[in-house]
Every structure is written in C-alpha cells, then in structure tokens.
Amino acid sequence: MSAIRGLIDVRVDDATSGIRDLIAGLSKTPRVIPTVYGYDERGSEIYAQICDLKTYYPYHAEWALLTRNIDSICDQAGTREIVELGCGTATKTELLLSRMAINSQAPLRYVPIDVSEEMLRRTSVRLADSIESLEIHPIAGDYHSGLSIVGQRPEASRLFLFMGSSLGNMSEEKRRELLGDIRSAGRRGDLMAIGVDFDKSRSTLENAYNDPPEYDLWHNFLTNRLTCLNRTFDGNFDPSAFDSRLTYNTDACRMEAQIWPRVDVEFRLDGLDLQGVIKANERVTVDTSHKFKPDELNELLSSTGMRIMASYDESAVKYSLLLLEMM
Numbered sequence: 001m002s003a004i005r006g007l008i009d010v011r012v013d014d015a016t017s018g019i020r021d022l023i024a025g026l027s028k029t030p031r032v033i034p035t036v037y038g039y040d041e042r043g044s045e046i047y048a049q050i051c052d053l054k055t056y057y058p059y060h061a062e063w064a065l066l067t068r069n070i071d072s073i074c075d076q077a078g079t080r081e082i083v084e085l086g087c088g089t090a091t092k093t094e095l096l097l098s099r100m101a102i103n104s105q106a107p108l109r110y111v112p113i114d115v116s117e118e119m120l121r122r123t124s125v126r127l128a129d130s131i132e133s134l135e136i137h138p139i140a141g142d143y144h145s146g147l148s149i150v151g152q153r154p155e156a157s158r159l160f161l162f163m164g165s166s167l168g169n170m171s172e173e174k175r176r177e178l179l180g181d182i183r184s185a186g187r188r189g190d191l192m193a194i195g196v197d198f199d200k201s202r203s204t205l206e207n208a209y210n211d212p213p214e215y216d217l218w219h220n221f222l223t224n225r226l227t228c229l230n231r232t233f234d235g236n237f238d239p240s241a242f243d244s245r246l247t248y249n250t251d252a253c254r255m256e257a258q259i260w261p262r263v264d265v266e267f268r269l270d271g272l273d274l275q276g277v278i279k280a281n282e283r284v285t286v287d288t289s290h291k292f293k294p295d296e297l298n299e300l301l302s303s304t305g306m307r308i309m310a311s312y313d314e315s316a317v318k319y320s321l322l323l324l325e326m327m
C-alpha cells in the first residue's frame with residue numbers, strides 16, 4: 001500500500017527572500033517578476049497544458065529519453081530514496097517510480113519538493129493511488145528550504161531528479177548556488193538525473209516557447225503572474241491590459257519571457273507598500289530559460305562536484321537527460 005506521510009511546509013522561510021527579490025525586481029529597470037510567481041495553482045495547471053502542446057519539445061524530448069533509457073537509468077540507480085526538485089505533475093517521474101517500485105523489495109521513499117502546494121498535494125495523492133509500495137514525503141517550499149530538510153537525513157543514498165530543464169530558469173549565480181545546495185544535501189556516490197536544454201536556432205526555440213495559432217496558453221501562463229501578485233499582495237494589476245512574447249536572446253543564450261502594458265499602468269501592491277508606473281510598451285521580464293553550451297555545462301558540473309555518468313541525448317532538438325554522480 002502506498003502512503004503519503006505528513007506534508008512539510010517550509011514556505012514561511014522562503015517567503016522573506018522571495019518578497020525581497022520581488023520588490024527589488026519590480027523597482028529596477030528593466031523590471032523583473034521572479035519566475036516563482038508563475039506557479040500558483042492556476043499557473044501550474046496552465047504549465048501542464050503547455051506540456052501537452054506538440055510544439056513544446058522539452059517535455060516530449062524528456063519523456064522520450066526516459067522511456068527509451070529507463071532500464072539503463074534504473075540499473076544504475078538501483079533502489080534509493082528519490083528526491084525531486086520542482087516535481088509539478090510528475091508525469092515523467094511516474095514512469096521512473098513505477099519501474100523502481102517493481103524492483104524494490106522495501107517501500108520506495110519519494111520526496112517531492114515544490115513551491116506550488118496545491119500541485120504538490122494533487123501529485124502526491126495521484127502517485128500514492130497509482131504506485132504500490134511508494135512512501136511519499138512531500139515538502140512544500142522552495143528548492144533551498146526543501147534541500148535543507150532533505151540534508152537532515154545524511155544516511156540515505158539518493159537519486160535527485162531535476163527535470164523540465166528547470167536549471168535553466170535561474171541566473172548563473174543561482175544555478176551554481178543550487179547545485180552546491182544539492183551537493184551538500186547529498187553524499188558522495190549519490191546520483192542526479194537532470195534535464196538540460198542546449199543552445200539552438202532562434203526559430204526552433206521561439207516556435208516552442210510561443211503559442212501556436214488559436215492558443216493562448218503561454219500568454220495566460222505569463223500574465224497569470226499578475227493575478228498571483230494581486231491575490232498574494234493585495235494588488236490592482238489588470239492582466240488583460242498586457243501583451244506577451246518569448247524571444248531568444250542569442251548573445252545570452254536565453255529565452256526571455258516578457259509582458260508589457262498597451263497603455264501606462266499605475267500599479268500598487270498594498271501588501272508590500274509598493275507602487276509605481278509601468279509605461280506603455282515597457283518590457284517586464286517574467287521568466288528566462290537559459291540554453292547551455294556543452295563546455296559551459298561541463299565546467300558548471302565539475303566545479304560543483306558532479307561527474308557525468310551517462311548522457312542520453314535527443315540530438316534532433318539538442319536536449320539531454322544526464323545521469324550525474326556526486327564526487
């Protein structure tokens with residue numbers, strides 16, 4: 001029988017640094033709304049629908065890589081505790097957990113970490129229903145807070161999962177910091193499976209990261225952050241006054257998601273005692289997705305104490321699922 005152990009909620013800890021980043025981001029030029037505000041309940045649901053779009057290759061590439069290489073991954077991983085950063089709907093993870101649970105004599109421990117508590121609860125219930133002998137220990141909070149709890153059980157050997165090319169959604173400094181946190185939460189010999197998206201043509205990327213004709217999923221995913229801010233901080237944004245677009249910055253190797261109002265917008269977030277004016281057509285960055293160069297990734301991994309054990313590659317779209325070992 002599968003079971004969900006009590007949900008650990010560490011979001012109070014991450015609220016302070018999240019709010020600091022938000023205030024700084026909305027006060028500077030160009031303005032930035034941190035990615036994390038994209039994943040309230042509605043944002044998480046829209047993202048799941050984006051994953052169903054045929055054009056969104058990162059999801060489909062990762063699914064194909066997992067399906068094709070599941071035996072190899074499970075052979076190398078054996079039976080370990082599985083810790084997932086940003087599990088979302090965990091539809092791909094379910095493939096892996098189902099296979100590992102079959103191979104495991106004892107209940108398999110799964111520790112999903114996600115800021116979106118509603119999605120985390122729903123995912124945990126679904127997995128507990130569908131996979132025999134899974135023991136789920138959900139943690140609602142940001143990666144850093146979740147990992148600090150994971151690190152309190154140093155005796156476990158683990159497979160960390162970090163999929164959906166989420167490593168690319170943070171700045172270079174934060175990527176290094178997060179890999180360092182993962183390395184500290186784990187121990188020598190622990191493994192990590194990570195989805196990585198590589199630099200490629202602008203047209204391929206912009207096609208994947210924008211709505212196909214007749215769809216408005218990406219647009220709603222990006223502007224929903226304003227609704228999330230209104231609700232969380234008692235604000236007055238009108239999301240329908242904003243347009244959106246994702247473009248590839250080829251110099252920085254980064255997809256940049258921007259929204260902008262069609263007319264000047266006077267905004268206030270009473271809960272933060274913050275107000276200002278966003279001018280018509282002023283770009284506000286609400287998400288970024290870095291696309292790696294191979295050398296850059298190798299340097300990042302080795303400097304944070306990880307070595308590549310296996311690289312499963314979807315060459316047609318330059319997307320890889322890497323199995324890493326902690327040194």
Ligand SMILES: C[S@@+](CC[C@H](N)C(=O)[O-])C[C@H]1O[C@@H](n2cnc3c(N)ncnc32)[C@H](O)[C@@H]1O
Nearest residue numbers: 036039086087088114115116141142143163164
């Ligand atoms: C790009 S989605 C990937 C979801 C899933 N892993 C997949 O591959 O389809 C990112 C997920 O990470 C969560 N997330 C984003 N930023 C986070 C943070 N700072 N700490 C914890 N979870 C975060 C989101 O709620 C979302 O579920």
